[in-house]
Amino acid sequence: MAAFVASRVAGSVVSSSTIFEGSVCGRHFVMVDFRWEDGGGSLSKQVHPTRIQGGYRRNNHHSMATPPQRGLLGATRSTETNYARCSKDADFVKIDPDRREAVAASRGGGGKDSSVGAPGGGQDLAPAAATTVRRRITPSELKVRVRRRAPAAVGNGVDVWLLDTEIRQSLASMRSYSEKGFSVGAAVSGTVPRPPGFSSRRWSIQARIGDFAADQDAYVDALLTLLERHPAQMILPGHDGSIEALRRRRLELERYTALPLADEGALDIAISKERTLALARHLGISVPEGIVASTEDDVRAAAGQIGLPVVIKPVQSWVQTSRSGVRLCSGVATTVDELAAVSRELLDGGNRVIVQEWLSGPREAVTLFYAGGQCLARFAQVSHRERPLLGGTSVFYESIPLLPELVLPAEALVRAMNLEGCAVVEFRRDRAGKPILMEVNPRMAASVALPIACGVDFPLLTFHWATGRPLPPPVASYVVGRRLRWLAGDIRHLMSAVKHPTHLESGPRSKTLATFATDFFRRPAFFDPFDPRDPFPALVELRDVVGSHLWSLIGTPRRPMPRVSSWE
Numbered sequence: 001m002a003a004f005v006a007s008r009v010a011g012s013v014v015s016s017s018t019i020f021e022g023s024v025c026g027r028h029f030v031m032v033d034f035r036w037e038d039g040g041g042s043l044s045k046q047v048h049p050t051r052i053q054g055g056y057r058r059n060n061h062h063s064m065a066t067p068p069q070r071g072l073l074g075a076t077r078s079t080e081t082n083y084a085r086c087s088k089d090a091d092f093v094k095i096d097p098d099r100r101e102a103v104a105a106s107r108g109g110g111g112k113d114s115s116v117g118a119p120g121g122g123q124d125l126a127p128a129a130a131t132t133v134r135r136r137i138t139p140s141e142l143k144v145r146v147r148r149r150a151p152a153a154v155g156n157g158v159d160v161w162l163l164d165t166e167i168r169q170s171l172a173s174m175r176s177y178s179e180k181g182f183s184v185g186a187a188v189s190g191t192v193p194r195p196p197g198f199s200s201r202r203w204s205i206q207a208r209i210g211d212f213a214a215d216q217d218a219y220v221d222a223l224l225t226l227l228e229r230h231p232a233q234m235i236l237p238g239h240d241g242s243i244e245a246l247r248r249r250r251l252e253l254e255r256y257t258a259l260p261l262a263d264e265g266a267l268d269i270a271i272s273k274e275r276t277l278a279l280a281r282h283l284g285i286s287v288p289e290g291i292v293a294s295t296e297d298d299v300r301a302a303a304g305q306i307g308l309p310v311v312i313k314p315v316q317s318w319v320q321t322s323r324s325g326v327r328l329c330s331g332v333a334t335t336v337d338e339l340a341a342v343s344r345e346l347l348d349g350g351n352r353v354i355v356q357e358w359l360s361g362p363r364e365a366v367t368l369f370y371a372g373g374q375c376l377a378r379f380a381q382v383s384h385r386e387r388p389l390l391g392g393t394s395v396f397y398e399s400i401p402l403l404p405e406l407v408l409p410a411e412a413l414v415r416a417m418n419l420e421g422c423a424v425v426e427f428r429r430d431r432a433g434k435p436i437l438m439e440v441n442p443r444m445a446a447s448v449a450l451p452i453a454c455g456v457d458f459p460l461l462t463f464h465w466a467t468g469r470p471l472p473p474p475v476a477s478y479v480v481g482r483r484l485r486w487l488a489g490d491i492r493h494l495m496s497a498v499k500h501p502t503h504l505e506s507g508p509r510s511k512t513l514a515t516f517a518t519d520f521f522r523r524p525a526f527f528d529p530f531d532p533r534d535p536f537p538a539l540v541e542l543r544d545v546v547g548s549h550l551w552s553l554i555g556t557p558r559r560p561m562p563r564v565s566s567w568e
């Protein structure tokens with residue numbers, strides 16, 4: 001038990017001076033004391049991992065007192081008071097450092113740790129990880145703007161830093177948090193010229209951080225500097241690439257703030273489609289017929305075995321080379337030439353791919369919020385259109401009831417992975433109408449505005465979970481049949497479908513155009529991200545998308561168009 005708790009704590013605070021195990025008034029507790037240096041000062045931090053449904057969860061309560069105070073595992077503030085009251089009865093023993101080291105080693109070090117600003121005491125608990133020395137951040141790597149009349153503020157900090165404001169789920173989360181009275185920081189990575197989220201009136205501080213795709217370490221260094229200047233209770237990444245960058249130096253970041261990510265072991269399975277599908281198969285969940293391939297010859301042989309058309313997808317969507325990263329997208333091949341072209345592109349750089357049968361049925365997804373062995377929220381949706389045509393983000397989607405054939409396998413999979421936090425399990429039906437597992441994304445979906453609008457607030461749950469606040473009771477029901485249409489994305493879908501009428505996922509041009517037009521009346525929807533109380537992000541985005549398409553129809557644009565595709 002002590003080893004288990006030590007592992008949890010070791011994974012979240014990097015270094016601890018002492019871990020005690022013992023009993024208070026006959027109840028069993030584990031207690032952690034630790035401190036670290038921060039900007040020359042000495043801080044102490046209490047960790048109160050809270051017991052939830054038989055599991056333990058990190059729960060960061062920050063305390064700025066010297067000398068360090070003690071936190072009790074399994075304690076709430078009232079049990080802490082109990083501890084003070086009956087401390088005479090307390091009987092604690094120090095956990096053997098060898099056991100702690102063994103636990104830290106068994107976690108594989110987790111990520112890189114910085115020697116700069118490392119905790120003053122208890123180096124014995126630090127995982128044996130490589131050391132990253134933080135570089136000085138140049139002004140071009142971190143640009144910050146503080147809004148004069150900020151909607152809310154916590155000193156010079158915020159409640160939440162949203163890391164990928166250029167993607168849709170970040171704007172939806174920003175609005176959700178700000179409506180609950182939380183102050184929000186909006187950050188983008190790289191040089192996205194005009195992220196629509198920056199036009200929102202809901203952020204208090206805005207930041208541009210270096211590009212995680214170009215240099216993960218520089219990105220995290222800039223983020224750490226940002227957190228020193230403008231602290232936050234939680235940072236929320238939304239992009240596969242930023243999640244990967246944060247994971248590499250997770251322990252270092254968790255000294256500053258809460259990171260709403262599942263355990264490393266669970267994330268490892270979720271980001272690998274090969275491992276996810278293997279686990280699903282083991283659990284008896286239907287998966288597409290597929291073969292893993294690492295050369296063009298393998299791909300050809302696999303396609304020969306499965307039969308064209310096939311889908312070719314990277315084993316892992318975010319691929320990191322020595323320093324830079326790229327997000328790869330699945331492709332569909334109906335001919336041998338297409339097979340060669342798609343596989344060449346995806347295999348480039350030594351990646352492996354999965355060759356799968358192509359499924360033609362409806363695309364459904366279940367979003368779950370799982371923590372402490374309990375599913376706290378479930379939400380199901382169907383995607384009517386996507387962009388890109390295959391494997392893209394939903395542009396027109398609708399809430400559906402919690403169908404057992406979707407929810408049961410989704411929950412079984414998330415439980416088996418122990419994938420805590422918000423996760424999206426995607427399915428596609430085969431010709432017989434049977435749902436087949438596609439993948440699991442260990443993050444919020446781009447379409448998270450839909451569950452929020454239907455009454456399932458995943459961003460709020462995420463904040464409560466990550467910061468150790470009491471979790472609300474499981475969500476009982478939500479609005480079914482509500483549709484959201486991301487108009488800018490739908491216009492882009494229309495352009496692609498009209499341009500590629502023979503693509504497996506599109507149809508005749510006349511039908512595509514008619515469906516696009518009549519859906520305004522036949523299947524009325526709310527427009528994402530349009531919000532009359534915060535209209536500018538949608539207007540900026542629409543102007544950019546319509547503008548870029550108009551220019552492309554007229555001829556070469558006079559000036560480079562903003563990269564609005566970053567929404568995807």
Ligand SMILES: Nc1ncnc2c1ncn2[C@@H]1O[C@H](COP(=O)(O)OP(=O)(O)OP(=O)(O)O)[C@@H](O)[C@H]1O
Binds near residue numbers: 288311328329426
């Ligand atoms: N074999 C397949 N047959 C038909 N459609 C597929 C197939 N594989 C994937 N898709 C479509 O592509 C979507 C994305 O699945 P994919 O496995 O390519 O993940 P991804 O590239 O990581 O996407 P995401 O952006 O959702 O993370 C699926 O939800 C499904 O609509």
Ligand SMILES: [Mg+2]
Binds near residue numbers: 317441
């Ligand atoms: Mg994915």
